[in-house]
Amino acid sequence: MSSYGELFSQINSDETSAIEKITNAYVTLLGCVSEVKRSIPKSGGNNNGASSSSSISDFNEDLRRALEQIRGAFCDFQEVVKKPSKKFGHGVNDSIIKLEQTSGSCAPEQVRAMLSTLEDHVMKLRFHIPSDVRRYTWEKQSNSVVDEKLPILHVNHKFLHCSVFTELREAFEELNTKLKQCLLCFAVVPENEVVKKRLLIDWWVGEHLVDSLATEEVADEILMELMAKGFIEPVMQRPKLVADRFKMQPRVRCVVIMLAHDAGLFDYDFNGNPTANFSLCSRLFLLKAYGSLEQVLSSSNFDPEKLQTLFNVNEPFPDSRFESFRKVNNDNIVDWFSKMKNVKVLYLGRWQSSGEHHIEVENIDFLKGLMNMKYLRLLSLQGISRINELPKSVCKLTNLRILDLKACHNLEELPDGIDLLKQLTRLDISECYLLDGIPKGLAHLSKLEVLKGFLIGNLKSGGRSCTLEDLIGLGSLSNLSINTSSRDFPTEEELHALSKLEALRKLGIAWGMKQENAVPKPAGTVNSDKLQLRPTKGLTKRLSNRSSLSNPETLGLPTKLEKLKLQCLPCSSSPDWLIPGKLGNLNKLYIRGGELKRLVPPQEGNDKWTVKSLHLKYLDKFDMDLEALHKSFPDLVFLENSKCRNLTSYPGVWRKP
Template sequence: MKARHQIGKEIQDLKKQIIEVSDRNARYKGRETFSNAKNATVDPRALAVFEHALKLVGIDEPKAELIKLLTNEDGVASTQQHVKMICIVGSGGMGKTTLANQVYQELKEKFKCKAFISVSQNPDMMNIFRTILSEVSCQAYASTKAGTIRELIGKITNVLAHKRYFVVVDDIWAVDTWDVIKCAFPITCSGSIIITTTRKSDVADLCRSSCSGCIYNMRALDVVHSRQLFQRRLFDSNEDCPPNLQKVLDEILKKCGGIPLVIIAISGLLAITERTEHMWNQVKDSIGRALERNPSVEAMIKILSLSYFDLPPHLKTCLLYLSIFPEDSVIEKRALIWRWVAEGFIQKDGRYTTYELGERCFNELLNRSLIQVAWTNEYGKVESCRVHDIILDFIISKSIEENFVTLIGVPYITSRTQIKVRRLSLQVDEEGNSIRKTGMVLSHVRSLNVFGYSLEIPPLSEFGHLRVLDLELCHQVVNHHITNIGRLFQLRRLNLRWTEVSELPKEIGHLCCLEMLDIRGTQVQELPSTIVNLGRLVCLLHESSVKFPNGIEKMQALEMLGEVNVYRQPFNFP
């Protein structure tokens, strides 16, 4: 009877888990359906088209640069043999549409044929070509009907043949879309101009190459223009920011990173907040929560959501994983990819290694401007990245919503008690934090990541299903913290870099699933003999002085190995 009762309880638990997974799946499908549906509200990008030039700040310099690239010294469009093309690229909210429209308004009267069209994430190609035909031919939209897209392209080409034209194609999301749209524009019409805007660098490269054009990378607003835009949105023309709010204002502007849409959204949030230092500090510290709850930042959420919901499922997972890192972290590319691999986000392909596939995911997020380059090597190869504070806040809100990551020690983020934690990120200062006080269930934790200084790290015996253990830069971690490491049979990644560990336990040989081990910067001088039993170890990073045991040739899966000092190795070292 006792055994039957236990089995019955486990069945009930399984049913409950199935219901949770089903509900989560329904939420994802619901969001995808909503993202494909037509918006009931006005797209913020459309509003940018009609923004009056007097309200814009920081636009004069980039506008002048683009006009100089597109015209001769006398301000007349160049009469070179082919179309002149510029592709404006940058992340959502940077002002690409606004800049393109300002240039368009400045130059359009010099062209008989002109058009400004927005493509968007899910383009209606028939509608796009009808709009182009309507604008370049100066006829009513209703009279542009045609049987097929090919017929519309033919009509547009006939109208533009041997004429100078100026066309802006705004917000291109896919290379396939541009491959079709470009067919409508004759590239031999001298003196003609095409401007495109996109968030993706691969799309920008394609647009540029199709007309031998150039790419213009959007720059964030400097401090002066950021402050100017902020004050215009929050204060009257004859009013300055009060002296007691200057410091917190500078901190808020730093958090905004010079992104116009973010500045506008945050200033809108402060417009309904009491003008005291305490209240403004609360807004500054709770911007992440504001992203999730406050209607005054709906425009920013819409921009970020467009990028987020455009991601395929595996890239969404890789992006959400970035929420484990503290704000302003510089994230090493190689370490991040190995984390993804250990978590099972990257599925092995016969043609490529898991690392190569992970690198493709990294590059895709970079192309979509969801992560930013932090450092490149002397060959121009990206070595590390960072996540903009506002994008990180957005990712965190999504991760908490899906119970993807649990954060401890992050201000204004409170974790629910008695939940099954999947990924745990400890971000605490020297005062420390006790996980036990939260009442969390740790037995289902897949990933434990500790950042900064933690007075208390739970015993490894409490983590039965751990796949990733990352203790990098935790100087309080010593040998006894990894005593029970051999019990973590599912562990795939172990990072002890820059800890005070001086010896790896022999039980490490029991980790039959371990794929990545990093002991750089530790006191470890010799690897235990059982290390050769790690048949699935792909990456082993260590100091050059580390001594290897006999039998290292058994580790057939190794793809990446640190520098080895042969004078420290056994005589028969391979």
């Protein structure tokens, strides 16, 4: 079957007839409005004297008939949905009345504008149909599956002929090949879900659409282009100035999944969920809604060696799905995984913005099958519980670019052979609270650009754990986040090591909640346990007892830093190593939790901060007012104040006028 339209033109009309009636009525209404809008001339007629009057008369007559058709389609739609116009679609009804009353005296461009408003109101009906049908059409039915299937534009071939589809497809054809493929990756995301930029970047790197070098800049360019074309829209989260999350409107997604199907990227079921049809695509998806994958896996065209991507959409127990593989193929899970020799993306972990999506596995035997995945570029186990260690097979992934282990709360150690991952550019072990240390082999990953969750302050490993000094040779490391259990971090030696990381542009430091050399909190202080890091396993006291730098003129943070995050800072005033004059490139400063009272340079000199965006959160003791902040931060254009009770001048967000 060559096209998506041909596929769905053969839908059995007897199946889910109520759903099809409503979908057909909606598509007809939308198509009527879109086609009328498209047929209106772009100018007010010609300049041929008498013929101009005749043309205007003909235009008004055609428009009158078209409005009658639109009203008829709207009435048919209301009848199917069981909704009177006073309670449902009043915007549509009002727009039709306005057009009927004024169209005869309006120029075509004015009519086009009013039709655009009408089209917008029709689009808004799309979001109300599921709940309205539950209330008025199937109120007495208990089958909730019906609700989930309605309405699905992509299963109706009429949608292929409306201007919405045509315009979006034309915009799609204007994209270059890379942009097309990047856009089609959105099609795997369920409707109305918000997707993080991080997921998109990782996926694009995994699919070899974006090279790992300068990925942030390239990704931003791609996202800007897709937004400009109207395919995606940013989801702004206060108080962020730049969106790092995106979503796709349902009507756009309907077009995109058609295009993804025709391109052979994904296959879809009648609910618009990605599925597997190995005669069309080479990607497999895990969905909670599927009772079993046995039918797919037992098909004659299923071949694990053809698999390019295995992506967990919303399955909380992925290894239970792998049990289906074993039953069908009479293999054990390890053998089945070993057959996926050409897979490039293995995304089993959590990708959703919310951490409420729980994922766990009963055992990790299936990961032993990673040994043959020589082309794997992306491995994500983010948020999967009950993974206490990684098998040595992970070290066989010699082509791996991204290893995402974020929030694997049971993970206790990394394999010693991690230095074999020579192509690794990004490693995320943040929120892995039970890790004792990091193998020294990490220092041999010369292409590493991003390292999240680096551990400092645990001496239980007896000197075998990687240190900051070991990282000096990582010439590409531009983004580093550190977790430490020592109040005295950073020592002079650690500052010296940090200063040698010349490529570093983003740095985060989080001091742990349980510090054995910490000064007891005075009575009455606010409990900020939720704001601070959970203690790592077996934390011990740091040997250093430094109170200040012996030579603050020569030691400080890397001078080319652009973004700095400090969490649970144990100092009451700006520490000696936080020197504005040496951080001339610093644009963003985040301070969350801790004992900080004032942000004043240690030497009380004339140095001023160049920071433009300052974020202060949960600083219960902070006592600088806005005037004092502006004096220290003359270039400030954005200030976030979240629960800093003494900074009351501008609660919430302040922006420079």
